Amino acid sequence: MTEQAFGRRDFLKTAVVGGAAAATTGIPQPQSAHAQLPAAAAPAPSAAPAMEGYAFLNLEEAAFVEALVDHMVPADDLSPKGTDLGINIYIDRALAGAWGQGDRLYMQGPWKKGVPNQGYQLPLTPAQLYRAGIAATNAHCAKTYGKTFDRIDETQREAVLVALSTGKLTFDGGLPTGLFWGTLYQTVMEGMFADPIYGGNRNKAGWRMLGFPGAIAVHREHVEQYRDKLFPSDPIGIADIG
């Protein structure tokens, strides 16, 4: 039984039905949100890991986001995979928080489609767009592959993301694919590269991958010293500065 075929959602559903018995049947544990990093990349623990559990995503959405971030950010010697970076946790918190709920977004009608030069014109907060987009993508996957995104194989996932990112996929119901993809992509980038206080970029592994030194950044003496040279960086996040 592959991980994709029996993921977190099944575990949780089974757990609800089967109660304590489920824990003893060899069902894979849900992804640990702070699984081990490759030894080379493992720093001393700094910020406390984000709390487990989802504040916004429902079971289907959580499964989608976990599958998405692990597909987009697979584990290799550059970084752990997306869920081990906490990108799924970041996304959940972002959608539950002020930004996701439409903070600073002008939300008065009338609502018109407009032209691309006029920017975002949907009557949806980012959280509502995310919710509708996941449902529409899963509907497409169900129609095409008979399964939701989290249960299709790697090749199929790749095909879905290519279709989403190039606009070849058109959602039933009129939700613009490009706006959903743009929001999805932006939040994955944020979850990988924002300060770890927001739940992603765990252990600053996203920054480590780039050699970005993070929040400390007092480089007055470094500009000349490290011009065209490797800057030896052990990134520092906001929580590391007292």
Place this chain on the structure above:
Amino acid sequence: MATKLKEVDVVIVGLGWTGGILSKELAEAGLKVVALERGAMRTAANDYSLPGIRDELRFAVHKDLMMNTARDTLTVRNTPSQEALPMRRLGSFLPGEVVGGSAVHWSGHTWRWTDMELKVRSMYEERYGKKFIPDDMTIQDWGISYEELEPYYDRFEYIAAISGKAGNLKGVIQPGGNPFEAPRAREYPLPPLTQVLSGMMFTEAAKNAGYHPFPRPTANASQAYTNPDGAQFGACQYCGYCQKYGCEANAKGSPHVAVIPFALRNPNFELRANSWVNKVLKDSDGKRVTGVTYTNVLNGEEFEQPASLVLLCAYALNNVHLMLLSGLGQPYDPVTQTGIIGRNYCYQTGLGATLFFENRRFNPFMASGGTNVTFDDFNVNWAFDRGPHGFVGAYNVSAAHNGGAPIEYRPLPRGTPQWGKAWKAARAKWYQGAMNIGASGSVMANRYNWLDLDPTYRNAFGQPLMRMTFDYKENEQKMGQHAARIVNDLAKAMNPTHLTEATARSSWTVVPYQSTHNTGGSIMGTNPRDSAVNRYLQSWQYHNLFTVGANVFPHNSSYNPTGPVGALTYWMLDAIKNRYLKNPGPLVQA
């Protein structure tokens, strides 16, 4: 019903650079001054300090210091035949919304605009003839000369801690500076910033191509500095968190460092933050304004603040919006070409090439807001003949890094996968190996680019949003094509491993970020038939109403606007202090 408050001498709408300078100086001149600022009070010690200020998500992505579009925004469209729709979130430009205004989060680039802008129509007509300027290009002279403004540029540069290298001292060209700049009386207050690798590579390539690169003048203090008023600046730390952030080192020339603290210490001055000005009130005689009404955004309470003198010092777009909402002057109509308010709205154009070098380590995170190197061979160089290229205006070319915070800084060669292992490998590789060469271009005023009130959409106070109708015209497109060729030729000469070539912008879009350089709408000029304010930035119609900001610019240059905004503020201050207060009335006869 608004509560009517006791009359004061001066009410200032907006407390950024212009309002900050005027608050300090007029309070010191003995006037009772009230400043109304829509944003909240913030201080460097409390709000722009470590570690919290080093938060890319909060400040750059979610724009914590900037205008809240849920409360008030604009509607936008490219042409009069389209229906304008609200800019539902910030994108193309980023006005500030705190005490200090946009000058808290600006980068600091500070230029002197020359007679090439201030006398734009007469210089082009003289050289190329009247027919060279298209019929729908509504450019006009500003009614002021560089020579008149020079002492005020100088004053602003010394107040704002500008680092740079003079290129022309009293007519003598100086090595290392911009040979095309207009004569200046003395050096910058501070030497240029230390150059970063990309700027050095660009300098060498530009020199090899026969251009004249120089370090960009910028309000990032290259050394600790005390300005002539006694404001203290720290030295820039090249932290890479400059534009969109407040500076924790007090090294950025910002009004909350340079001028506002002096006002706050003066008993003649009162700041009312969280105050949203809704309207300027007109006297029944039609010759004066009597004050403003505003809403306390913390509880919705409305006030009327009477004042002898009303100074509109908000962001350029907001000054125009307030004039339209208050019926101060006739709104501009592009069909009949009548009316003044909203006329000659301009933006800027720009483009960039991204160069990827194998084995280079640019360390993009070690940078300042103004570590750029620039050349002006196609800009204020009047010897550059526009005739064969058929455009009015100019562009400057520059390069360097200004920061490398990794949510927004994601350079990748074209064709790189957007996710997966190949994306990660490319991301890790090119984060260090990429640099940009950019061109920033002027925009000439056009009959069909303007600002007025939207017929449909309203802000949180029930008032019409301002409507922006803007697009790049053929003139700007031609200039963009010229700039793209120059930039791409230079980029190729640097022999990068990969090159993403620059392409000219053809049409304006409200996303993504381009520049917070919106100009015009209530412009200065020589007569009330084609301008809202006279050369002292005094309303032609209401003599106790003044406005200063890029809203008074009759067109936009390729340069950042804060240099002339600061200089014009001191120029206007002198006119108010030394002439208007002694004999209130029109300073220029219409």
